[in-house]
Each structure stands twice: as structure tokens, then as C-alpha cells.
Amino acid sequence: MIKKYKFTLEKGSEKFICPKCKMKRFVKYINQDNGDYLGDSIGRCDRETNCGYHFKPNQLINCEIINIEATIKTTISSYHTDSELEILYNSNEENNFLLFLESLFDYNKIERIKKIFKISTSSFFHGSTVFWQIDEKNLIHAGKLIYYSKTTGRRYKTFENTSPVSWIHKINKIKDFNLNQCLFGLHQLQNINNLTQIIGIVESEKTAVILTIMYPDYYWMATGGKQNFKESMLKPIKDYQIVAYPDKGEFKDWVKKAKSLNQLGYKIEVNDWLETIDYDTGTDLADVILELKND
Numbered sequence: 496m497i498k499k500y501k502f503t504l505e506k507g508s509e510k511f512i513c514p515k516c517k518m519k520r521f522v523k524y525i526n527q528d529n530g531d532y533l534g535d536s537i538g539r540c541d542r543e544t545n546c547g548y549h550f551k552p553n554q555l556i557n558c559e560i561i562n563i564e565a566t567i568k569t570t571i572s573s574y575h576t577d578s579e580l581e582i583l584y585n586s587n588e589e590n591n592f593l594l595f596l597e598s599l600f601d602y603n604k605i606e607r608i609k610k611i612f613k614i615s616t617s618s619f620f621h622g623s624t625v626f627w628q629i630d631e632k633n634l635i636h637a638g639k640l641i642y643y644s645k646t647t648g649r650r651y652k653t654f655e656n657t658s659p660v661s662w663i664h665k666i667n668k669i670k671d672f673n674l675n676q677c678l679f680g681l682h683q684l685q686n687i688n689n690l691t692q693i694i695g696i697v698e699s700e701k702t703a704v705i706l707t708i709m710y711p712d713y714y715w716m717a718t719g720g721k722q723n724f725k726e727s728m729l730k731p732i733k734d735y736q737i738v739a740y741p742d743k744g745e746f747k748d749w750v751k752k753a754k755s756l757n758q759l760g761y762k763i764e765v766n767d768w769l770e771t772i773d774y775d776t777g778t779d780l781a782d783v784i785l786e787l788k789n790d
């Protein structure tokens with residue numbers, strides 16, 4: 496006897512927005528008895544390699560659909576679309592961070608790093624910088640907005656009484672965006688075909704960018720915060736040689752974390768160069784390197 500499935504993927508229909516990658520490539524399951532959809536998140540994304548979302552009807556057994564919808568909302572990370580990135584990447588507005596870099600480096604080097612990291616510009620604060628967190632499968636996890644001074648290259652801590660650090664999903668008011676951060680620069684993993692390649696980890700996006708200009712032999716990635724030097728963020732680069740450069744004052748904490756990660760099979764060395772020289776706590780590598788460069 497031929498088994499007849501009661502639920503099938505809808506054939507020949509217009510595609511819907513995928514709950515995971517937000518592309519209009521989603522096919523929903525229908526109930527063959529009445530032609531109804533099983534739910535907005537129950538179906539398959541046809542971007543098999545780049546997304547892979549597939550929620551099968553048999554996963555519904557013993558579950559209330561409503562619970563599953565709620566679970567999906569909280570556990571599946573949201574992503575930005577390529578076009579959201581392109582709009583800000585192709586902005587003609589001036590970018591304070593890139594202007595600052597232009598005062599220090601050749602224009603072609605700035606163009607190169609702009610492309611590598613897809614450094615973008617937002618008009619939310621005039622000339623503010625967007626650092627996209629793109630993973631090794633080119634999924635765009637987040638767009639972090641930071642506002643720099645074009646003369647000093649330092650970030651504004653406050654601007655017109657608000658904090659000028661934000662996220663593109665907040666600025667664009669994307670509903671139910673489930674932020675799941677990845678390392679800034681992680682997408683470079685696609686270019687690394689040798690496990691002995693050294694990946695340099697720093698805290699700030701700005702440092703990762705500047706070090707990429709000055710030390711292009713390493714691939715530089717940033718955690719985006721000292722608390723983000725952790726297993727969930729570093730997992731994709733577990734098999735590589737990692738050298739971590741904590742900001743001044745974070746050395747002991749990162750050594751402790753590196754030790755426990757190394758017990759899980761990571762190969763992390765924590766560099767103490769910044770610790771041994773006389774700078775204030777909180778100083779980051781980029782500040783020191785730029786200062787030495789100017790001497």
C-alpha cells in the first residue's frame with residue numbers, strides 16, 4: 496500500500512518569507528484534507544545551503560502549534576537580508592570612522608578593508624559606522640552602529656543625551672528580531688583553507704579593522720565586547736590557531752577563559768604585550784598601535 500501523507504509542501508505556490516533567513520523562499524505545509532496551512536513557521540526554505548530551515552509536520556506531534564510558534568520566536572536567530580546591508584554599504588554619506596582612517600593610511604588600504612568587512616554608513620547619527628556581524632555561511636546576524644569622531648577616531652560615549660551605540664534592527668524597527676551575535680569578521684573563515692592560519696581576536700571592531708590594515712598576515716576578528724570572549728562566540732573557529740589580544744585590564748580574565756576553552760580542545764594563546772606596557776586600563780590595542788605609528 497502506498498503511504499499517503501496528509502500534510503504536504505504546497506506545490507506551485509507563491510513563496511513566503513522564511514522565518515529564519517527572511518528571504519521570500521519559504522514553502523508552507525498544507526493539510527491535504529482542507530488545504531489549510533499548518534502554521535506560518537511550518538514549512539521548508541528552499542535556500543538549502545545558505546539557510547536550511549525545515550520544520551516538518553511530524554515535529555508537531557504532541558505539541559500545540561501555538562507553543563511551537565513561540566519556541567521558534569525565541570530560539571531561532573534572526574538575520575538581516577543582503578539588501579538591508581547593501582543599502583547602507585552603498586550609502587554616499589561620509590563615514591567618520593573611514594575619514595579618520597584616511598588621515599592615517601593610504602586610500603587603497605581603506606577601500607580594501609571597507610570591502611573586506613562591508614563597513615557601512617548610517618545617517619541615524621550623521622556619519623556613524625555600521626559593523627555587520629556576518630558568519631561563515633554569509634548569514635548577517637547583526638548590524639552594530641557606533642558613532643566616532645572623525646578627528647580623534649574615538650567613539651562618542653553620549654550624543655545629544657543618548658547613547659550613540661545601537662543596532663540596525665532597532666533603528667529599522669524590525670519586529671521580533673532575535674539577536675544572536677557572532678564574531679565580527681567571522682565571514683573571513685571562508686577564505687582560510689589552512690588550520691595553521693592564525694586568527695587574531697580582539698575586543699573592538701575598530702581594532703580588528705586597523706590591525707587588518709597593519710598586520711594583514713593574520714585574520715582579525717572582534718568579539719564586540721569583553722563578555723563575548725566565550726565558547727558560543729568562538730565555536731566556529733575552534734579548530735584554528737587563535738591568538739587573543741585583550742584590552743588593557745582584561746588580560747587575567749581572558750587567560751582564565753582561554754584556559755578552560757583550551758581544555759575543550761581550543762588552541763588559544765593570550766598575548767600579554769599590552770599588559771606589559773604602561774598604559775591606562777581600558778586602553779585597546781588600536782590606540783597603542785596608532786600612537787606608536789605616529790611616533
Ligand SMILES: [Zn+2]
Nearest residue numbers: 513516540546
Ligand atoms: Zn530561509
